[in-house]
Amino acid sequence: MKKIAVLTSGGDSPGMNAAVRAVVRKAIYEGVEVIGVNRGYAGLIEGDFITLGASAVSDIINRGGTFLRSARCEEFRTKEGRQKAADQLRKEGAEGLVVIGGDGSFTGAMLLTNETGIKTIGVPGTIDNDIACTDDSIGYDTAMNTIIDAITKIRDTASSHERAFVIEAMGRHAGFLTLAAGLAGGAESILVPEIKFNIDEVCDKVQKGYEKGKIHSIILVAEGVEFEGNEFETNRDVNESNAFTIGRIINERTGFDTRVSILGHIQRGGSPTGRDRLLASRLGAAAVDAMLAGETNKMVGLIHNKIEVSDIKDAIEGKKEFDKDLYELANILSI
Template sequence: MQRIAVLTSGGDSPGMNAAIRAVVRKAIYHGLEVIGIQRGFSGFVEADMGPMNLGSVADIIHRGGTILRTARSEEFKTPEGRAKAYANVQRFGIQGLVVIGGDGSFKGADMFNNEYNLPVVGVPGTIDNDITGTEYSIGFDTAINTVVEAINKIRDTATSHERTFILEVMGRESGYIALMAGLAGGAESILIPELRHSMDEVCEKLIRGYKRGKLHSIIIVAEGAASGLDVGKQIREKTGLETKVTILGHLQRGGTPTAFDRILASRMGAKAVEMLMEGFRKHMVGMLEDKIVAGALDTAFNGKRPINMEIYNLANILSI
C-alpha cells in the first residue's frame, strides 16, 4: 500500500482534527502518501481532494471542528454517485480509505467497499457516543464537559432565584450525553430516549426536594426523549414551580477538545493506518477496556448500543 485517503463525514465532533493529524503523520512515518478529501463523501464524488503533508496538519490538535470540513451527500447514496467516487479513487491512485464519522458514515463506507472492494477503516467520531463496538467515540468527552460547564453556571442562577431549570441537550436516539452529564452535574432527573419517563414522578421528586429545603433543581432532557420547552410547561402546570429552559443545541459540538479526546483520536487515527497496512479491508477502530481494537465495520450500524443501566440507576439513587 502506497497511498491512502482520509475524510470526515456527518456531524463534526471535537477531536476530529487530532484524528486527521494522527492519520497523516502515522502514514507519512511509514512512507505512505495521504490524500485529504474535503467535505466528506460529497468531496469524494466531486474530486475535491489533494495531497497532505506534515505541514498540512501542523497546529491543529487543539482545534475543534474539522479542517477537512464535512457535508451530507445525497449523490453518494446513489450508484451513479459512488461510481464517480470510484473514478476518483482510480484517478488519484487511492488504495485505502479512512473514514472519520458516525454510523451513517460507516454505512456509506461499507456500501462502497461492497461495490468496489476498496479497503476502508472507520474511526468513530461523534459526540453522541452511540456507536456499537467502542466504549468511547471521539468528541463525546468534550461534549459532556461542555454540558457540565453549562450546568455549573446555570446552577448559580437557579440557586439565586430558587428556580427549576430544564436543560435540553443533544441526543435524538441516544441518551449518553444526557446520562453522563446528568450524573456528573448532579441533575435531579435525566430524561433519555431509551427509557420511558413519567412526568408525575419527575414532579413528585421536585416537590419532595423543595419541601426539604432545596433551593433549586436541574432536569436534563435529551432532545430525543422530549422537548425541553414541553417539559418546562408540564412542570409549571403540575407543580406551580417557576421553571426556565435552556437549549444548548450546537454549542455542544464545538470547542477545544479535551485531553482525553485528543489522546483517543490520536490513538484511533494511528491504529486506522496500521490496520490498512496490515490488510484490513472493512473494519472500524474501537476502544474497549482502554485498548484500541479492530472490529467489523458493520458492527457500528447493525444494532443499537444499549444504555448503561448501572450508571442510569446510580444517577437516580444519587439524586434522591
C-alpha cells in the same frame, strides 16, 4: 500501499482534527502518502482533494470541528454516486480511504467497499457515543464536559432565582451523553430515550425537593425522550420541543418557576479535551495500521483501553448497551 485518503463526515465532533493529524503522520512514518478529502462524501465525488504532508496538520490537534469540513451528500446515497467517488480515488491513485464519522458515514464506507472494492477503515467520531464496538467515540468526552459546564453555570442562576431549569442535550435517540453529563453535573432528574419517564414522577421530585429545602432543580433532557403512556401527546403543543413541553408541565403542576435552556450546537464545538485528543490520536494511527495490514470494511475502536478492530457492519448494526446501573446510581445520588 503507497497512497491513502482521509475524510470526515456527518456531524463534526471535537477531536476529528486530532484524528486526521494522526492518520497523516502515522501514514507518512510508514512511507505512505495521504490526500485529504474536503467536504466529506460530496468532495469525494467531486475530486476535491488536497495533499496532506506532516506540516499541513501542524497546530490542529487543539482545534475543534474539522478543517477538512463536512457536508451532506444525497448523490453518494446512490450506487452511481458511489461509483463516481471510487473512480475519483482511483484516478488520484489512492488505494484506501479512512472515514472519520458516525454510523451514517460508516454505512457509506461499507457500501463503497462492497460495490467498488475500495478499501475502507472507519474511525468513530460522534458526540452521541452511540456506536457499537467501542467504549468511547471521538468528541464524546468534550461534549460531556461542555454540558457539565453549562449545568454548573445554569445552576448559579437557578439558585439565585429559586427556579427549576429544564436543559436539553444532544444525542438523537441515544442517552449516553445525557446520562454521563447529568450524573457528573449533579442533575436532579435525567431523562433519556432508553427509559420512558412519567412526568408526574418528575414533577413530584421537584416538589419534594422544594419541600426539603432545595431552592433549585436541574432536569437534563435528551432530544429523543419519550413520555410514559399517552401523557406526552395529551399535553404537548405541536409548536413546542420536548424540553419546553416538560418545562411547561412542571410549571403548571408544581407552581415552581421553570425555565428551559436548549444547549444546541454549542455541544459540538470547542477545543477537544486531553482525553479526546488521546483517543483520536490512538484511533487515527490504528486505522493506518489496520489498512496497511490488509484490513477493509473494518472499524477501529477502544474497548477496555485496548485497540480493537471490528467489522464495520457490526459497528453499524450492533446496539450499544445502555448502562442501567449508572442510570440507577444517578437517581440514587439525586435525592
